[in-house]
Amino acid sequence: MEVDLEQIVQRGLAAGSLKFTTNLNQGMKSAEFIFLCLATPQSIDGSADLSILMSAVESISPLAKSGSIVITKSTVPIGSSSEIKRVLNRADVSVASNPEFVREGSAVHDFLHPDRIVIGSHSEEISRRVAAIYTAIDAPILMTDPSSAEAIKHASNSYLAVKLSYINAIAIMCELYGADALDVAKGIGLDHRIGSGFLTPGPGWGGSCFPKDTSALLHMANTKGFEFGILREAIAVNVEVQNRIIEKICDAVGGAIHGKKVAVWGLTFKANTDDLRDSPSIKIVSRLLELGAQVYCYDPAVSEIPALISQARLAKTAEDSCKGADILLVLTEWPQFAMIKPSQLVTEMSSLQVVDCRNILDRVQWMDVGFSYQGLGR
Secondary structure, eight states: OOOOOOOHHHHHHHHOOOOOSOOOHHHHHHOSEEOOOOOOOOTTTTTBHHHHHHHHHHHTTTTTTTOOOEOOOOOOTHHHHHHHHHOOTTSSSSEEEEEOOOTOOHHHHHSSSSOEEEEOOHHHHHHHHHHHTTTTTTEEEEOOOHHHHHHHHHHHHHHHHHHHHHHHHHHHHHHHHHHOHHHHHHHHTTTTTTTTTTOOOOOOOOTTTTTHHHHHHHHHHHTTTOOOHHHHHHHHHHHHHHHHHHHHHHTTTSSSOOTEEEEEEEEESSTTOOOTTTTTHHHHHHHHHHHEEEEEEEEETTOOGGGGGSSEEESSHHHHHHOOEEEEEEOOOEEEEEEEOOGTTTTOSSSHHHHHTTOOOHHHHHHTTTTTEEOSOO
16 A cells, blocks of 8 residues: 555544644643654663663653553663653553664655554553554554563564674675675575575674664673573674775785775765764774775765764765775765776776775676776675
């Protein structure tokens, strides 16, 4: 069923379930549903910091309408609904879990066309009331208890992180034994039990979710005395992949990167976003700077160099970053990078070396004009 946001809003207004107000007090006293969509950043010990969320819950408590439902969209530790209920301290206000499963860069589409809608509550009536919000969206609805709903969110993100680490480990094996990781990924992805998603080798996973959520789930396991080995290894592989990329770059320029000029295409953790949080690109550039490299970066979504890599320089175009470069490093899969003709760079670079960490360049085209091309797992 084709649904647009305006249709959802109009249906909600007609049903009286959506109310708009400029007065917070009045809004809380008239709202049937109150959504918690707040940041839960990672603490030093790896756990989720709920201080922002709980502060909001405290603010809601004296204002919420009797009979309303506080719905948690934020990613929170398993069992947080009970703590939210305790802090809310309102017997006449219910709490439900309704985790979001949207991707950065395509959040509106993912909200309107979700794979599933998860609702966690100990009350079937509350679950049905929350489910009614989504009547305009065609997706399966899973009703469960709050802790299970919270666990689904963490389990989903952590599984995807494990899958990415797995294909990156397979890419390492392919390099060691002369296989092609892209063909291997395609071959195993055709198995319907596995699927093709998240089987693309790269410089590691990052962003605002995977690092935080895997650490939080590992912390939860540790507090219960469970050694979550597979998740711990996935995190370790994510670091190992970046170490191997550094080694690959150093080998390509003769063993020592000190004093070499490195052109970097891509700083965001993935294409179609400007998010630099926990970006593997930033981590790799930081390591190169520590080793004494001169780094010139280009990213279509970045207008200034992040503080973590302040010694790097930002070029106006991808081509400009390559002037005088000893090596080109592709770290983010922006599609426009694949459109650049390598022949334009032959006379610009000091040495025709390229390490394509996203396997997005046409290696035959680049090698035909004289480049020494290295991908990941190839």
